[in-house]
Amino acid sequence: MKKTLLVILCAIQTCFSFAAAVSFSAKISHNTVEVGQRIQVTFTVNSSGGSFTPPSFQKFRVLSGPNQSNSMQYVNGKTSRTTSISYVLQATQKGSFEFGPATIKVEGKTYKTKPLKIKVVDASSTSSNAQRNKQNQRKSDGQRLEDYVYIKTTVDKREAYIGEKVTASFKLYSKLSLTGINIEALPALNGFWSQDIRSYDQIQLSREQINGEIYNVAELQQVLLYPQRSGELVIDPLEMNVTVQVKSRRTRSVFEQMFGSYETKELIAKSNLIKIKVKPLPKKNKPEDFSGAIGSFNMKMTSNKDSVVANEAIDVKIEISGKGNLPLIGAPDLNFPSDFEVYDPESKDNFQISLAGAQGKKNFNYLVIPRHSGKFKLDPFHFSYFDLKSKTYKTITAKPIEINVSKGEEGENVAYSSSRKEEVELLNTDIRYIHINNLMLASTNDFFYGSPLFYSLIGLAFLIMIAAYFISKKLKIKNSDTVGLRKSKANKLAKKRLAKAKNYLDKDESALFHEEISAALYGYFADKFNISIADLSQEKISELLKKIPNTTEVQLKIKSVLEEAEMARFAPTSSIDNVSLYNKSVEIISIMEDVNV
Amino acid sequence: MKKHLSLFLLLLVVFSNNFWANENQLSIFNKANLHYENEEYQEAKEIYLSLLEEQFISDDLHFNLGNAYFKNNQIANAILHYEKSLKINPGNKDAAYNLKLANQKTVDKIEAIPELFIYRWWKSIYNLLSADQWAKLSITLFLLCTFPFLLFLFIDKIKVRKASFFSACTTVCLAFVCWFFAFQQKKYLLSKEHAVILEPSVNIISAPSEGSSQLFVLHEGTKVKLLDETGYWFKVSLPNGNEGWLKKQTIEAI
Numbered sequence: 001m002k003k004t005l006l007v008i009l010c011a012i013q014t015c016f017s018f019a020a021a022v023s024f025s026a027k028i029s030h031n032t033v034e035v036g037q038r039i040q041v042t043f044t045v046n047s048s049g050g051s052f053t054p055p056s057f058q059k060f061r062v063l064s065g066p067n068q069s070n071s072m073q074y075v076n077g078k079t080s081r082t083t084s085i086s087y088v089l090q091a092t093q094k095g096s097f098e099f100g101p102a103t104i105k106v107e108g109k110t111y112k113t114k115p116l117k118i119k120v121v122d123a124s125s126t127s128s129n130a131q132r133n134k135q136n137q138r139k140s141d142g143q144r145l146e147d148y149v150y151i152k153t154t155v156d157k158r159e160a161y162i163g164e165k166v167t168a169s170f171k172l173y174s175k176l177s178l179t180g181i182n183i184e185a186l187p188a189l190n191g192f193w194s195q196d197i198r199s200y201d202q203i204q205l206s207r208e209q210i211n212g213e214i215y216n217v218a219e220l221q222q223v224l225l226y227p228q229r230s231g232e233l234v235i236d237p238l239e240m241n242v243t244v245q246v247k248s249r250r251t252r253s254v255f256e257q258m259f260g261s262y263e264t265k266e267l268i269a270k271s272n273l274i275k276i277k278v279k280p281l282p283k284k285n286k287p288e289d290f291s292g293a294i295g296s297f298n299m300k301m302t303s304n305k306d307s308v309v310a311n312e313a314i315d316v317k318i319e320i321s322g323k324g325n326l327p328l329i330g331a332p333d334l335n336f337p338s339d340f341e342v343y344d345p346e347s348k349d350n351f352q353i354s355l356a357g358a359q360g361k362k363n364f365n366y367l368v369i370p371r372h373s374g375k376f377k378l379d380p381f382h383f384s385y386f387d388l389k390s391k392t393y394k395t396i397t398a399k400p401i402e403i404n405v406s407k408g409e410e411g412e413n414v415a416y417s418s419s420r421k422e423e424v425e426l427l428n429t430d431i432r433y434i435h436i437n438n439l440m441l442a443s444t445n446d447f448f449y450g451s452p453l454f455y456s457l458i459g460l461a462f463l464i465m466i467a468a469y470f471i472s473k474k475l476k477i478k479n480s481d482t483v484g485l486r487k488s489k490a491n492k493l494a495k496k497r498l499a500k501a502k503n504y505l506d507k508d509e510s511a512l513f514h515e516e517i518s519a520a521l522y523g524y525f526a527d528k529f530n531i532s533i534a535d536l537s538q539e540k541i542s543e544l545l546k547k548i549p550n551t552t553e554v555q556l557k558i559k560s561v562l563e564e565a566e567m568a569r570f571a572p573t574s575s576i577d578n579v580s581l582y583n584k585s586v587e588i589i590s591i592m593e594d595v596n597v
Numbered sequence: 598m599k600k601h602l603s604l605f606l607l608l609l610v611v612f613s614n615n616f617w618a619n620e621n622q623l624s625i626f627n628k629a630n631l632h633y634e635n636e637e638y639q640e641a642k643e644i645y646l647s648l649l650e651e652q653f654i655s656d657d658l659h660f661n662l663g664n665a666y667f668k669n670n671q672i673a674n675a676i677l678h679y680e681k682s683l684k685i686n687p688g689n690k691d692a693a694y695n696l697k698l699a700n701q702k703t704v705d706k707i708e709a710i711p712e713l714f715i716y717r718w719w720k721s722i723y724n725l726l727s728a729d730q731w732a733k734l735s736i737t738l739f740l741l742c743t744f745p746f747l748l749f750l751f752i753d754k755i756k757v758r759k760a761s762f763f764s765a766c767t768t769v770c771l772a773f774v775c776w777f778f779a780f781q782q783k784k785y786l787l788s789k790e791h792a793v794i795l796e797p798s799v800n801i802i803s804a805p806s807e808g809s810s811q812l813f814v815l816h817e818g819t820k821v822k823l824l825d826e827t828g829y830w831f832k833v834s835l836p837n838g839n840e841g842w843l844k845k846q847t848i849e850a851i
Contacts, residue, residue, distance in 0.1 A: 458739055465743055468743070472750035
């Protein structure tokens, strides 16, 4: 019982789910096709669609698609939607193929189609007799078609320098009347800079006679090429899908027999591959500033003002005119004074491109703003190009431009003067030259510092000083013996003599006393002044004493004592008080001891 | 005494002969210079390098070699030899100028953290002369100082004695300072503190092993300070304070 209930429930469930199910299917128009035939693949889903992923149509050419169509039906109050996505494919290769499943995601669920099988056969290997006939005919048509319809690429030269213009034109020749052309593959033109002179949207039709036969000629494309590297460059073939009208031989009806019938045929026309040998530009005499301009040019450099106020803009214009690879000429680097603020140049093209190449003018506008006053001279600009006629490099030098900048309002140029001056200063300067004179080469181990010579020289200096010290000491000792000792002994000697004189005085031996007194005095002075007794006289003493300050009183005293002593010696009869003479002598010596000589 | 003096003079002659290179090597040097004058920089460079291999040390040689490298467009090597030239003779103004020019052609622009001004002054003073120049100055001062010393010893006049005493003292002090600078310069000359990157682009990594995380990239011609080394690696620092490890063969010590 329970089981049956479950089964019923299940059945209901499945019923409902069927009702809501999304069906996603794939259909193919033919299961077997010939090479070159078309097939249509359609994917249908009964919902308003989701994210659709087609299978890969490898080995088939997609002629059109995805083409989407939507339909909506309202039946018995029920709405059903159908979305179909279709592709038109063309078989290109023989064999059996399988299109993988296409997937679609609807409301979070992913649905898949069954894979589609397709067999592509050779045009001739069809089973049906009639078809074979048709195919045979077609094959022969095809052979003829190749002869009747072809594309030809022509170039104006097969050898060129890098940057030299080469023109290539693609022409479609057909003896049959053309009903349609479609581009399949454009030439890649690797290694060239290219510019269309005329493009596909302006195809020109004309008639030409070749080998006595009249051809319809369609000028497909003309392109201006500038080779960018040396070596062998290839202009790839241009592929086109061409539809032509052919007179049909097989007639279906009387009308056709009478008037002839036409059928349209498709074929793929391919142009010939062209190789161009590109030569590098000669390296000899190549100017350093050469930047790839080739042709024949003229150049002018002008400025719109030659005297401005600081911070006022100037337009400096370079105009390059002539014939050559004008489109490839870039803005030249101009050396402006570092006090100029320079904006990126603006370039204006004013040239025509034709089969003869590019011709006209190219302008570069530099907006510069001098930030400081002064007289500035713009470096003359050199423009170098390769002249194709003479096969040499040529350089045009523009006239130097002088610009007088007068001082503007203050405070405006502060922000710009803080550019790194140090570096600006050193721009465009060469390194200093090598040293040539007074070269010194020392071995790594021969340092003067730390060498024995260094230490011995220092030692020498010290030796001299030490030696000098000892010598001076010796001399001093010698000096102090003669003078110092005599001085210090003067007092002692004098006292001794005076004591002797006192002795004579006591004994009343007057002559000896006088002798001793004068000897004591003269001896004392001789020692004191460090001169010999023979040189000493009364006058000499007073003369020496005069040199000593504050001794006038003493001088007089000494003079009188010395005179008395002299008189007593040589005139003994005179009445000289010996005792007072003695006292005076003692007094003089004691005074003299206090006097510094 | 006379015997000693003649012995000393003999020593002097022997040393001075040893000190300067012989004529032959100078003529090789001049040959290289001639190549340079004829703009044959490659040949000049090779001869300079051969002279360097003979263990010569000369700021002129390094300067000229640096110029030859510069003209050959080998900026990193040019910088290396200008630096070497300046290391031997910090007073080589031409080398300093050309180094400045060469440095402008390098890729890395590193903002240096400014050094303490005292350190900068100190460095600029002892960098005025090379080790040998300082040594010679020191010797000259020592010999000069004997004159005021003799005056001090043998002249009795007090004023003369005072003046000579002070001048002797100052010259002796200056002589010792110069000696110290000479010592400092020689120590610097023999040390390998800095290096120049010679490879076009060098990865600086965080540890001395392959596969360590890359910290930054340096380009040829950049001067780095050597901090440490292990096996095939150097630890280097930049003037802006960044540190990292690089392979030994990518740089050459100044």
